Amino acid sequence: xxALVFLALAAPACAEPxxxxxxxxxxxxxxxxxxxxxxxYMVGGGVATFDCSGxxxxxxxxxxxxxxSALYLNRSPVGGALAFEKTDAxxxxxxxxxxxxxxxxxxxxxxxxxxxxxxxxxxxxxxCRFEEANEAWGFDGGDAWSSAFAAIWEKGQxxxxxxxxxxxxxxxxxxxxxxxxDNWLHRPEGNxxxxxxxxxxxxxxxxxxxxxxxxxxxPSLRVSNDREYxxxxxxxxxxxxPGAAPRLYTEKEDGxxxxxxxxxxxxxxxxxxxxxPDYYLTSMAxxxxxxxxxxxxxxxxxxxxxxxxxxxxxxxxxxxxxNPSTAWHPQFAxxxxxxxxxxxxxxxxxxxxxxxxxxDPNNLMLGVGDGTFVEAGDRAGVASMRIxxxxxxxxxxxxxxxxxxxxxxxxxxxxxxxxxxxxxxWLQVRLAQPEANRDAIGAVIEIKxxxxxxxxxxxSGGGHVSGSVGWLHFGLGAATAAEMRVIWPGGAEGSWxxxxxxxxxxxxxxxxxEAWTPG
Amino acid sequence: MQFRRRQxxxxxxxAPVALAFRPGFAAPRADVSRExxxxxxxxxxxxxxxxATYMPPVAARGFGYIGVTAHEALAxxxxxxxxxxxxxxxLTPLPARGEGEFDEPCVLHAALETAVKELFANTGxxxxxxxxxMSEMMGKTASKxxxxxxxxxxxxxxxxxxxxxxxxxRVDGGAVVENMGFPRDYTPGTRPQDWVPxxxxxxxxxxxxxxxxKNRPFVMPDTASLxxxxxxxxxxxxxSAFYGFAKEVYDTGKSxxxxxxxxxxxxxxxxxxxPTPAGHWISIxxxxxxxxxxxxxxxxxxxxxxxxxxxxxxxxxxxxxxxxNLLRPVTYIKKHIDKAWEPLLIxxxxxxxxxxxxxxxxxxxxxxxxxxxxxxxxxxxxxEDEGLPVRSFPSFTAAAEEAAMSRLYGGIHYRFGNEQxxxxxxxxxxxxxxLRTEA
Numbered sequence: 001x002x003a004l005v006f007l008a009l010a011a012p013a014c015a016e017p018x019x020x021x022x023x024x025x026x027x028x029x030x031x032x033x034x035x036x037x038x039x040x041y042m043v044g045g046g047v048a049t050f051d052c053s054g055x056x057x058x059x060x061x062x063x064x065x066x067x068x069s070a071l072y073l074n075r076s077p078v079g080g081a082l083a084f085e086k087t088d089a090x091x092x093x094x095x096x097x098x099x100x101x102x103x104x105x106x107x108x109x110x111x112x113x114x115x116x117x118x119x120x121x122x123x124x125x126x127x128c129r130f131e132e133a134n135e136a137w138g139f140d141g142g143d144a145w146s147s148a149f150a151a152i153w154e155k156g157q158x159x160x161x162x163x164x165x166x167x168x169x170x171x172x173x174x175x176x177x178x179x180x181x182d183n184w185l186h187r188p189e190g191n192x193x194x195x196x197x198x199x200x201x202x203x204x205x206x207x208x209x210x211x212x213x214x215x216x217x218x219p220s221l222r223v224s225n226d227r228e229y230x231x232x233x234x235x236x237x238x239x240x241x242p243g244a245a246p247r248l249y250t251e252k253e254d255g256x257x258x259x260x261x262x263x264x265x266x267x268x269x270x271x272x273x274x275x276x277p278d279y280y281l282t283s284m285a286x287x288x289x290x291x292x293x294x295x296x297x298x299x300x301x302x303x304x305x306x307x308x309x310x311x312x313x314x315x316x317x318x319x320x321x322x323n324p325s326t327a328w329h330p331q332f333a334x335x336x337x338x339x340x341x342x343x344x345x346x347x348x349x350x351x352x353x354x355x356x357x358x359x360d361p362n363n364l365m366l367g368v369g370d371g372t373f374v375e376a377g378d379r380a381g382v383a384s385m386r387i388x389x390x391x392x393x394x395x396x397x398x399x400x401x402x403x404x405x406x407x408x409x410x411x412x413x414x415x416x417x418x419x420x421x422x423x424x425x426w427l428q429v430r431l432a433q434p435e436a437n438r439d440a441i442g443a444v445i446e447i448k449x450x451x452x453x454x455x456x457x458x459x460s461g462g463g464h465v466s467g468s469v470g471w472l473h474f475g476l477g478a479a480t481a482a483e484m485r486v487i488w489p490g491g492a493e494g495s496w497x498x499x500x501x502x503x504x505x506x507x508x509x510x511x512x513x514e515a516w517t518p519g
Numbered sequence: 520m521q522f523r524r525r526q527x528x529x530x531x532x533x534a535p536v537a538l539a540f541r542p543g544f545a546a547p548r549a550d551v552s553r554e555x556x557x558x559x560x561x562x563x564x565x566x567x568x569x570x571a572t573y574m575p576p577v578a579a580r581g582f583g584y585i586g587v588t589a590h591e592a593l594a595x596x597x598x599x600x601x602x603x604x605x606x607x608x609x610l611t612p613l614p615a616r617g618e619g620e621f622d623e624p625c626v627l628h629a630a631l632e633t634a635v636k637e638l639f640a641n642t643g644x645x646x647x648x649x650x651x652x653m654s655e656m657m658g659k660t661a662s663k664x665x666x667x668x669x670x671x672x673x674x675x676x677x678x679x680x681x682x683x684x685x686x687x688x689r690v691d692g693g694a695v696v697e698n699m700g701f702p703r704d705y706t707p708g709t710r711p712q713d714w715v716p717x718x719x720x721x722x723x724x725x726x727x728x729x730x731x732x733k734n735r736p737f738v739m740p741d742t743a744s745l746x747x748x749x750x751x752x753x754x755x756x757x758x759s760a761f762y763g764f765a766k767e768v769y770d771t772g773k774s775x776x777x778x779x780x781x782x783x784x785x786x787x788x789x790x791x792x793x794p795t796p797a798g799h800w801i802s803i804x805x806x807x808x809x810x811x812x813x814x815x816x817x818x819x820x821x822x823x824x825x826x827x828x829x830x831x832x833x834x835x836x837x838x839x840x841x842x843x844n845l846l847r848p849v850t851y852i853k854k855h856i857d858k859a860w861e862p863l864l865i866x867x868x869x870x871x872x873x874x875x876x877x878x879x880x881x882x883x884x885x886x887x888x889x890x891x892x893x894x895x896x897x898x899x900x901x902x903e904d905e906g907l908p909v910r911s912f913p914s915f916t917a918a919a920e921e922a923a924m925s926r927l928y929g930g931i932h933y934r935f936g937n938e939q940x941x942x943x944x945x946x947x948x949x950x951x952x953x954l955r956t957e958a
Contacts, residue, residue, distance in 0.1 A: 039644055168645075174652040176645055177565050178904055227792065228569060228645070232906035260792055284571070285699065286720045304719050312721040324571075324699060324722065351644040355571040355699065 017366040017374065020336045021420030022381040022404060029082040029415045030072065035389060035407050037066030040116050040170055042350050043147050043206055043226075043264075045328075045389025045407040046097025046465030049396075050109045052128040056504075056518050058394055058470050059128060060084060060405055061098050061111065062413050069095040069113070073128060078519045079399035082417050089128050092120065097390060097465020099149050102438045103137070103160060104191070109439075112162065114146040114465055119164060138192035144181050145170050150461025151441060152210035152219055153489055155242045158436040159188035163221055163461070164196075165205025168229050178231040180204040183223065185246055199223075199246060203233030207266040209462035210442065211277050213237070213292070213300060217491050219442060221246070224263030224281055235259045235281070237300060255299030261288065265464040269332035269341050270455045272305075272371060277457055280306075282327035282345060282464070284356060286314045311373045313345050313363045318378040319385060321359040326350055329391040329464035334475030335380075335402045337424030339449060340367035346406055346464070348387035359385045362406065386411050390466035395473055398518040400426040400502065402473055407466070425476035425501030430516075431458060431486060432508050439469050440489055447474055448483035476501050551624040553808075553815040555657050556589055559631040560805055560822070562653050564794040566635070570642040572696040574790045575875060576731045576833035579797035579826070580693050581638050583737055585631070586826030588684045589819040590956060592630035592677055596621055600816060601958045603823065607737050610687055614679040622673045624661035627815075629677025632657070637685050692734035700728045701868070712753035714844050714870040723868035732838025737827035738950040742838045745946050747939040750845055750872045755855055762855070764933040768848040769856050772863060772930040779928040783863050785907055786876060786925035793902070796876045796922075797829040800883040802901040803918075807891070810898075817890075820956040824886045828951035832882035832944045836875045839943065845872040848933060862930025874932045874940035877923035881944025882951065884919035889952035891915070919944075 035045040044065065049058040057074040064070065068091045072084035094116040103110045108124035110133070118141035123133035134141050148165025164186065169179035180203050184196035203225035210219040223236040237256060239247040249256040265282040272278060272291050279302070281288040289309055290302035306312045315324050329346040336342065345363040349356055361383035365373035377383040386408040396403040401418035408414060431440035445456045460467060476482055480501050486494040488509050497513055499505055505513040563585060567578045587603055591613050594600035604612045632654050639646060662670045688694060705725035707715060716724045732742055739745055754761040775783075788796040804825060808818045848871070852860045867875075888895070893914060900909040912918040923941050926932035932940075 039648055042644055174562070174649050174656060175565065176649065177569065228643070231904045285722050307719045307721050314721045322698065322703065353571075353641070353643050355641045 017338055017340065017342075017368055017376070018336045018423045019366070019376050019379045020401070020418055022416035023419040024381065024414065025082045025417050026412065026414045030084040030086065031060065031062065031405070031413045031415050032086065033062035033064050033070045034067055034412050035063060035065045035409050040145065041065035041096070041409070043167060043389075044096025044114070044465050045409055046114070046467075047390045047392050047405055047407050047413065048098040048100050048111065048466065049392045049394045049405070049468040049470065050100035051470055052109055052124060054127070056471070056516070057398060058396060058468065060396075061090060062407060063095040063097050063390070063465070064093070065095070065409075066093070068093055069098075071128060074396065076397040079397055082396055082403065082415055087128065090122060090130055096147055097149070099151070099460055099467035100469040101151050101160065101441070101460050102469075105158065105436045105438050107438055109469055112149055112151070114149055114164065115141075116145050116170070117143055119146050138189070138194070139186065140193075140196050142184065142196065147465060148183070148205040148208040148223070149465070149467070150208035150210050150221060150459070152240075152460070153437040153442060154187070154240065155218070155490065157188050159191055159193070160437070160441070161188065161240070162186040162193070163199070163208050163210070165208050165223060166202065167204050167206070167226070177229055180230050180233070183208075197246065199238065201233070203230035203236065204228070206264045207462055207464060209266045209268060209459055210240075211268055211279075211457060211459065212442075212444075213277060214295065214298065215276065218242075220249070222266060222279065224261075224266050226262050226264065227260045228262055233260065235261065235263060249300060255297070255301055257301055259288075264328050265330045266462045267330035267332050267343070268457060268459065268462060271332070271341060273449065273452045273454055275453065275455055277455070280311070280330045280332070280343060282330045284326050285324035286312045287327050287330070287345070305371075309372050311343060311365050313365065316357045316360055317363070317375045318361055318383055319359040321357040323355060323357040325360050326353075326356050328389050329466050331391065331393045331463060333393040333402055333473065335364065335393065335418070336366060337400070337422065337426045337475035337477065339424065339475050339477030339479065340369045342366045343373060344382075344391065344393050344404065346388035346391040348389060348409060361385055362388055382416055384408075384414055386414065390464050392466055392468050394468055395428065395471060398471070398504070400428070400473075425479055426473060427476065427482055427499050427501055427503055427505065428471040428473045429484070429499070429505045429507050429513075430471055432506050433488065434508075437489055440486070442489040444487040445472065446485050446487065471504060548623055549815055551661060552593070552627050553818065555624050555628045555631065555661055556815055556818055557805060557808060558657060559628075559635065559653065560801065562649060563635060564798050564802060565649070566639045566642055566646050567794045567798050568791060569646050570639055571699050571791065572641055573795065574696075574700045574727055575788070575795040575797065576728055576837060577693065577696055577700065578790075578795040579829040579833045579879060580691075580734070582797050582801055582822070583826035583830035584638065584684055584688045585634055586819070586823035588630050588634040588681050589627060590823035591684065592627045592680045593623065593816060593819055594956075595676070595680060596623060596626060597816070599958055600820075601955050603954060603956070606954050607827065608735055611683075613683050614676070616676055617672070619672050620669050621676060622661070622665050622669050625665060625670050625673035626677040626680070628657045628661040629674040630681040633678045633681035634685060690735075693731065696728070698722070701725050702729060705729070708844050710753075711755070712846055714846050715850055716868065717847050717849050717866040718868050720868070726841075726869040727867070728837060728869070729841050732834055732841060734834050736831045736834050738954065739831050739835060739947060742835055745835050745943060746842070747839045747873045747943045750843055750935055750939075753845075764935060765848055765851045766856065767934060768927060768930055768932075769852050769860060771927055772860065775863065775928060780863060781907070782921060782925045783929035785902060785910055786922040787864055787929065788876065789865070793905070796879050797826075797833075799901050800825060800829065800880070800887075803897065803899055804887070806900060807897055821887070821890050823956065824890070824951045824954050825883055827954065828882040828886045828948045829879045831947045831951070832879040833875060835943060835947055836873055836878040836940065839873050840870040840875075843872050844870045845936075847871045848930060864929030864931050866931045871932060872936045872939070873943055874923060874926050874936045876926060877919075877932070877937045877940030878944035878947075880919035880922040881941040882948035883944075884915035885945045885948025886951050887915040
């Protein structure tokens, strides 16, 4: 069936995909934050993008590691050069990453800040002002090396459940291996959080993602773990049944298959168009693309098709460094608007490991349409050799062309604006629910691609300590409109809608799409 | 196969062997030396696991040089010990101690620190941090209450010993490992029995370390003289012997008991997830040293002989592997028996014949039997922190035989690859066992 799907798509898209053009606007855009620090900051370096000013343009929050973090207001003209204004709104030290999330569902985005030390929940006050809300919301920020995050609204809850992944016990100096500290599950108790539930065993998580892997209507928690530090560890997935204690998927009971990688980031997308999410897992050297072998079996048994698909991204493709790569933030997105998902991967040495590439360019692998990808990072202009960590592929100036912001270790973050000619159609949507879970985390957007339906889970989490809430971008290729519908959290199926290309739409349950115009 | 725990018997047999060494310096300083040796090795086992280039043959080489370094550091100050210079290939006499008093723990610590820092120079930031911390900790432990001039003199000598060993090591052919040991250019064989990649990992489309068999050995006069005989003639006929060997792997894999699965995983000793097969045997020695309170000279002598034997076993085995270039069971079985079959263990990315783990286990068990005797029982908790239970063995020979059989259970080797590997390794172990570490 999978092969048939690809054959059906192959006809219009199998030629060399259009190479997008990105212009490096780091020097002029005003993003100056550097992710600083030594051993305790070898992982982390996240970026969060979200609109806190109400103009629709995403602001940018950059972690600074040992240096202060910073929130930048987006002053870019629509379709114009990128411009940001640095604020002192969220100046925190020891920040590894952040995710935007409207925790209290007041319609103003809040910010989850992962730190070396106490994690912070920052309540959005509007106009990009924030206040610390740990105490008010009963949130125990702990004292750990927090390096992963995911959130979901469990059934029947008006507040989210937060999963926080933790790394090594930083007090272990001579023998840190095997010292992974517990991950935490912060479940709500009314309009506050209860005491964190340890997700034992924990294996040094560097990425977490709530995902409805089997379309059961009840998401599970995937955790990607760094094998460098765990003992008896592996990749994990947790059952999260409402009202029940979290429970690990096991080989014996669930058919979970052991995989041990230097797990650093998770990106999910329905790459093979079989209706189930596939997972790209970043690591050192080879990376993985997992597709469900047999959905009917009910078992989370995945095949790795990264090699076959041409996206192992295991070594530098340009620059002459012959050593294996180190991959961090992965993200699927249709950067060239041809209607086929592409994949960006941020790359960079852990520090100065001579067995791995020092000159390790970021990847931009373009989907061809037959299930394979071609590397285009250098031709697109984003093959930076800086030591990258977190990133976001996001439309920063609302022109329908996705842009890119990347956090680097020891050097300034970089930002690229996509400046080439538009070669395909696009549309962007934003989900809006009344009352709880305003941004519909856990929803699924379905879009028809010829004879098949491509499904997109709307998640908070994954990547490498980087996340976004805002406009959801879809490339359309030559299509002049998109057939789309929303499966809202809880399972309510929205009606199929025909949305013209080139526009922004706000989608609400049971209502017609509302067109929105930037500027 | 289930073994009973026989710790008491092991201790009883070990004690006379240990006493024969009669440490020559005051017991407290000997205890400090012992602590220095074992603590550094505890870190080394972690560094092997966490240094990307430390594939099993590379790890064995590292253990060889570190073992020789520790023994030589002690031997330069103790007439009862005999240097391995002149016994190991191309090893010239070590720097002699000058005038004045030397402190053994300080000499030993400085030698190990110097050797480890170079051999693991490529480890990651956490390994670098741990090495630095270990240097500080063991430096303080070794030099506590020792006169500064003695410390200074001892450290300088320890470093000189290590530098001598490292200079010898740099030219053995195995000092530089690139791309985690996988060649960037590789021309596959064209015969039906030739090895083909079995992995979906892009880097592993070429075999690991194809030239490792050309490295200078420690104790073997040459690599060819200890080569294994050719494997059974390749054949795809259903009534052929070769088909029968493959069918045995297939049938075994289809009917594995829980105990067989446990054995396969216990000896899997995967690179970058464990201290590798060689480190597993080093770990066994460390556990016995701890259990039986072996003196430092006994431990260092054992580690030196064991390290040399295991390193040579990998050199010899790799020479054999790339001479015959035999395909793995998974390749044959999928093509001729069952295209859906999967082995229990991940098939290693290099030719099958002979089994590397079997070869080095044969070498290790022969050395250890020569040191500790036949029927020396021991418990092995190497993988306890990985969630695998302690296993008990009545002898080193039994442990090696189980290690070899584990590769059949794991579905990654034919029986003949395991058996010939054991034989090949035992011959190498016998050479290492003849090394004289006492005057």
